[in-house]
Amino acid sequence: MAWLMRIAGVTTYEQLHAWSVRDREGFWKIALERLGIVFRKPYSRVLDLSKGVEAPRWLPDARMNIVESCFTAAPNAPAILSQAENGPITTTTFGELEALTNRVAASLVRDGFKPGDAIAVIMPMTVECVAIYLGIIKAGCAVVGIADSFRPKEIAVRLRIANTVAIFTQDIMVRAGKSHPLYANLIEAEAPRAIVLPAGQAIAVSMRTGDRSWQDFLSTETHFDALPRDPTDCVNILFSSGTTGEPKAIPWSHTTPIKCAMDAHFHQNIHAGDVVAWPTNIGWMMGPWLIFASLMNRSAMALYNGVPSGRAFGQFIQDTKTTMLGVVPSLVKAWRNSACMNGLDWTAINLFSSTGECSTADDMHWLMNLAGGRPVIEYCGGTEIGGGYLTGTVTRPCAPGIFNTPALSLDVVVLNESGTPTNNGELYLIPPSIGLSTTLLNKDHYEVYHAHTPIGPQRETLRRHGDQIEQFAGGYWRALGRADDTMNLGGIKVSSAEIETALRSVPEVLETAAIAIAPGGGPSQLVIYAVLKANSTATRDALLPKMQTAIKTDLNPLFKIHDLVFIDAMPRTASNKVMRRTLRDRYLAQS
Numbered sequence: 001m002a003w004l005m006r007i008a009g010v011t012t013y014e015q016l017h018a019w020s021v022r023d024r025e026g027f028w029k030i031a032l033e034r035l036g037i038v039f040r041k042p043y044s045r046v047l048d049l050s051k052g053v054e055a056p057r058w059l060p061d062a063r064m065n066i067v068e069s070c071f072t073a074a075p076n077a078p079a080i081l082s083q084a085e086n087g088p089i090t091t092t093t094f095g096e097l098e099a100l101t102n103r104v105a106a107s108l109v110r111d112g113f114k115p116g117d118a119i120a121v122i123m124p125m126t127v128e129c130v131a132i133y134l135g136i137i138k139a140g141c142a143v144v145g146i147a148d149s150f151r152p153k154e155i156a157v158r159l160r161i162a163n164t165v166a167i168f169t170q171d172i173m174v175r176a177g178k179s180h181p182l183y184a185n186l187i188e189a190e191a192p193r194a195i196v197l198p199a200g201q202a203i204a205v206s207m208r209t210g211d212r213s214w215q216d217f218l219s220t221e222t223h224f225d226a227l228p229r230d231p232t233d234c235v236n237i238l239f240s241s242g243t244t245g246e247p248k249a250i251p252w253s254h255t256t257p258i259k260c261a262m263d264a265h266f267h268q269n270i271h272a273g274d275v276v277a278w279p280t281n282i283g284w285m286m287g288p289w290l291i292f293a294s295l296m297n298r299s300a301m302a303l304y305n306g307v308p309s310g311r312a313f314g315q316f317i318q319d320t321k322t323t324m325l326g327v328v329p330s331l332v333k334a335w336r337n338s339a340c341m342n343g344l345d346w347t348a349i350n351l352f353s354s355t356g357e358c359s360t361a362d363d364m365h366w367l368m369n370l371a372g373g374r375p376v377i378e379y380c381g382g383t384e385i386g387g388g389y390l391t392g393t394v395t396r397p398c399a400p401g402i403f404n405t406p407a408l409s410l411d412v413v414v415l416n417e418s419g420t421p422t423n424n425g426e427l428y429l430i431p432p433s434i435g436l437s438t439t440l441l442n443k444d445h446y447e448v449y450h451a452h453t454p455i456g457p458q459r460e461t462l463r464r465h466g467d468q469i470e471q472f473a474g475g476y477w478r479a480l481g482r483a484d485d486t487m488n489l490g491g492i493k494v495s496s497a498e499i500e501t502a503l504r505s506v507p508e509v510l511e512t513a514a515i516a517i518a519p520g521g522g523p524s525q526l527v528i529y530a531v532l533k534a535n536s537t538a539t540r541d542a543l544l545p546k547m548q549t550a551i552k553t554d555l556n557p558l559f560k561i562h563d564l565v566f567i568d569a570m571p572r573t574a575s576n577k578v579m580r581r582t583l584r585d586r587y588l589a590q591s
Contacts, residue, residue, distance in 0.1 A: 001395045013395045020408040031262045038068040040228040056432035058255045065226035066254040067138040071098045073298035081320045085306035102224035104135025115140030120167040122146045132168050140227035142234040147283030152188035161249045162237045167194045171205045176307050231255045240383040249441035257292035259386035259435025264293030267391045272298035278326030279308035285383040309334045314341040321348040328356040328491035330523040332363045346371040355379040356491025358479045360522035364400035378403045386435030403477040419454030426483040427469040428462040487516030502554040508538040515584045525562035
């Protein structure tokens with residue numbers, strides 16, 4: 001930040017942020033040079049707004065493949081520090097990772113995959129997973145990211161939406177000594193042809209005809225020239241829940257990773273030689289974010305292939321000398337409750353970063369003390385942003401659970417239901433910015449993000465995001481959760497409609513409404529309101545485990561029901577929509 005302030009010719013951070021919004025082209029030109037973005041053909045200009053701020057075109061006329069910008073570090077520099085549960089820590093250099101990436105890309109081209117093909121990845125974050133992810137993009141194809149916790153029905157929906165032609169997976173996944181199916185879930189989801197990696201020494205399942213083992217698939221060719229692409233071409237299809245049952249399919253382009261790397265460099269202060277850890281998965285945006293944020297900044301990522309809630313993960317952070325540790329607030333709460341991280345040496349950590357849920361200040365203050373008072377950079381964004389819109393910087397005073405700046409080159413406004421600026425209301429983005437999505441595969445992008453939005457206080461065109469934010473004097477913010485019917489549970493975004501659809505299989509229930517409550521501004525908890533069928537004698541204690549099983553089977557086992565409340569009838573609007581906000585207010589008032 002200090003370097004950028006000198007380049008921009010300003011003396012305060014507030015002036016710096018104002019300049020980055022006022023001169024977006026100038027800011028991003030400097031960021032591209034600072035990050036060392038590799039182009040096969042240079043861009044004619046940074047930003048083309050001829051179609052309006054709702055449809056910006058970044059880096060027109062350029063040809064590039066963003067994977068080439070991931071390998072500008074010295075070949076012998078550490079790229080990945082990895083450890084499986086109960087295993088040793090291994091180091092993979094940039095040269096070794098690039099060679100494995102090239103073998104994946106060469107194998108895909110040899111097998112007839114074409115630029116633009118959508119290829120899914122459902123597996124834990126391992127060295128092989130990172131190389132597969134980068135190899136798919138280097139071959140000109142697009143990764144379909146699906147979390148390994150999803151059940152077959154949800155996997156099938158995502159494969160269909162993305163028009164997936166192939167898939168990489170593991171035979172099983174081992175967590176805390178227990179085996180969980182991956183390949184079997186894909187068979188049940190009727191997935192396309194698969195390349196299967198072993199969790200252990202050999203593949204532990206029988207494979208379908210036409211599927212291939214990782215060993216048989218992988219070429220020995222360690223050199224591959226990246227296929228140059230247009231900056232707008234898709235590199236990754238990720239999914240984010242909206243207020244309807246089907247998830248939004250959000251394409252990332254070759255410019256989206258630039259947003260990941262910029263945020264990491266300037267806001268999380270990640271530099272060459274750092275070690276970055278963030279427990280995540282390739283199916284959530286923080287998985288790709290971690291890959292680009294570390295490699296494009298010539299730093300190493302630390303990947304722990306196991307459960308992050310125990311002391312073994314903390315020991316891994318200590319032994320890898322992690323310098324930036326990313327967290328989800330519910331994970332921090334679990335560490336604090338179990339005291340499992342007490343007594344570890346985390347003095348190598350320069351700062352923490354937190355995303356996915358609303359933070360509790362007490363928990364974040366406790367986390368800071370584990371590393372001698374290092375600050376927490378709060379980070380609030382989304383898949384359709386490619387990073388954060390509210391975050392922090394160590395060049396301003398930091399407070400636990402509080403954002404102290406919008407992200408560079410982005411500005412925001414908080415409005416009430418009448419569209420008037422307020423200190424507590426719904427936050428809107430003021431576009432454009434690199435990273436902001438411009439298309440959706442299965443929905444009308446303009447309708448989702450721009451239609452019927454209010455006009456900004458300076459007559460700006462605004463972009464909807466859906467978060468409820470409280471704004472304080474001096475440029476500080478606190479997240480209050482979702483303003484719409486979408487919630488974050490354990491750092492995973494899911495819609496009320498998706499949960500309610502899963503609960504339809506419970507026979508005693510006529511209707512349900514899923515809400516999230518965040519007591520004290522902490523992580524969201526799932527509450528189900530239920531209307532029973534006529535003459536039903538079901539009890540709360542009998543129904544709650546049935547509902548939990550339905551969610552586990554049809555949606556995601558990570559979504560835990562905090563409470564179940566019976567109600568005679570749902571509160572509804574004049575147009576017959578369930579008033580979930582009224583239910584939230586009612587629950588909090590009675591708690």
